Amino acid sequence: MSSVxxxxxxxxxxxxxxxxxxxxxxxxxxxxxxxxxNLKTYLIEEHNMECFRAME
Structure with a gap:
């Protein structure tokens, strides 16, 4: 995270x-x-974004 x-x-x-x-x-x-x-929660709740988890 070099842009932090x-x-x-x-x-x-x-x-x-x-x-x-x-x-x-x-x-x-x-x-x-x-x-x-809390970023994932915020994006899902406030911006209706979908969250995915890659599986093997």
Whole structure:
């Protein structure tokens, strides 16, 4: 993830109430903060995106 920017003024929590800690990766959708841990949930619930898992 070479395009990840390190910031000192990170948000306190994401849209799901998860506390953003130092070193966490989070995404900004306009003014909505979404932790990397909640990204799949956010995309499915808020943007009706489908999620797939590749099988062997």
């Amino acid at each position: 920017k390190k910031v000192t003024d990170h948000p306190v929590e994401d849209a799901y109430g998860l506390e953003i800690q130092e070193g966490d990766v989070y995404w900004m959708f306009g003014k909505t903060v979404v932790s990397d841990l």
